[in-house]
Amino acid sequence: MAPTPETLTAERILEATEEVLRRHGPAKATVVDVARALGVSHGSVYRHFRTKAALREAVSKRWLDRTSQALAGIAADAERDPAARLRDWLAALFEAKRRKAGDDPELFATYMVLTDESGGAVAEHLADLVGQLTRIVRDGVESGAFAVPGPAETEARALFHATGRFHDPCYAREWKQPGVEDEFEAVVELxxxxxAAR
Amino acid sequence: MAPTPETLTAERILEATEEVLRRHGPAKATVVDVARALGVSHGSVYRHFRTKAALREAVSKRWLDRTSQALAGIAADAERDPAARLRDWLAALFEAKRRKAGDDPELFATYMVLTDESGGAVAEHLADLVGQLTRIVRDGVESGAFAVPGPAETEARALFHATGRFHDPCYAREWKQPGVEDEFEAVVELxxxxxAAR
DNA sequence: CAGCTGACAGATTTCAATATCTGTCAGTCC
DNA sequence: GGACTGACAGATATTGAAATCTGTCAGCTG
Known part of the structure; x- marks a missing residue:
């Protein structure tokens, strides 16, 4: 029942932090700014997050989880053809990243800095995505549509690495260029x- | 007949520039340093390279060309099985990059900065590498070992992009980690x- | 006269003083 | 007594003046 503006929760702090990051950018966003935005002293923020790094990592995690959840639906849809599902999943990942990077490049750059710092959260996120891919590959192998020599997870990881150019932020610049769509298609077809089973 | 220490040539300037970069790093290497190393005034350097950027780009180009030439032999060896040749070529590229990054990380970081600046030289280099791959793919298609739906160059580009994790400097950190060899194998096999024709 | 020098203007980088921030904690307030 | 404050020490960032660098060019030199 506690209304939002009354109690200071981790959630409210994260929202304020996102706003401060959006306004000031990653280099100039301070804990003091966050506290000021919430109308509290910065000591109170440290009651919920042990360090500034922990606060920033929590923001990263929220952001990464949003992407994961959007894709989880495609991965889990066991009814559909695994090949089509894989195609859609990879295209959805590419499209999501590309839209984020294109719509608000400054905010995207901010998150790139954040995730660079947040080793743990990123590792978890990548493991999650590879897990989703593994599910699709395993379904494909079981239905006889795919044939792979080793464990499904090895193949999933290979798929993830081979498509890095279309989801890894370090390639964000290239996503604007004209030919990318075709490049993406060529890699996915290959x-x-x-x-494919033969 | 002109002996090295007498005349000031572009070649000598490039060698001195590499040395200065190795010593001072990319941020602190100045044209004045290069001139001092050669015992000339910095005005003389500008007689051979219009700007500092042009000088640095020339250094990048030399460095990139060394890698290309090492691989060209594998790509051009029309006698061998294209599949084996492709495997070797990709492995050689990975190994070369990994060795450079591992042996002298500081120097590698220097060259990462240089190539980041040198858009043109890098584009040429990438085009060269994709050209070499295209040759292998075309040979494979002609011999009946490979079957591809479109032009060989499209496929070559897809191969290059799909293996980015194992040659793109932005992944240099990961090349140290234990599992990379296996990750590389999995991607190449896939x-x-x-x-493969079926 | 072709190749080099060195002084110069404007741009960039360095450095040290100054201000701000992080993280802690004794104490205040419901 | 549990949530919050605000002063504090040490670490980090900002700032502006001084030093250095880039790129040019008139003149020297062999």
């Missing part, structure tokens, strides 16, 4: 041929 | 299956 990978699907490699997966 | 790609070769995608290329």
């Amino acid at each position: 990978l699907l041929r490699g997966l | 790609l070769l299956r995608g290329l």
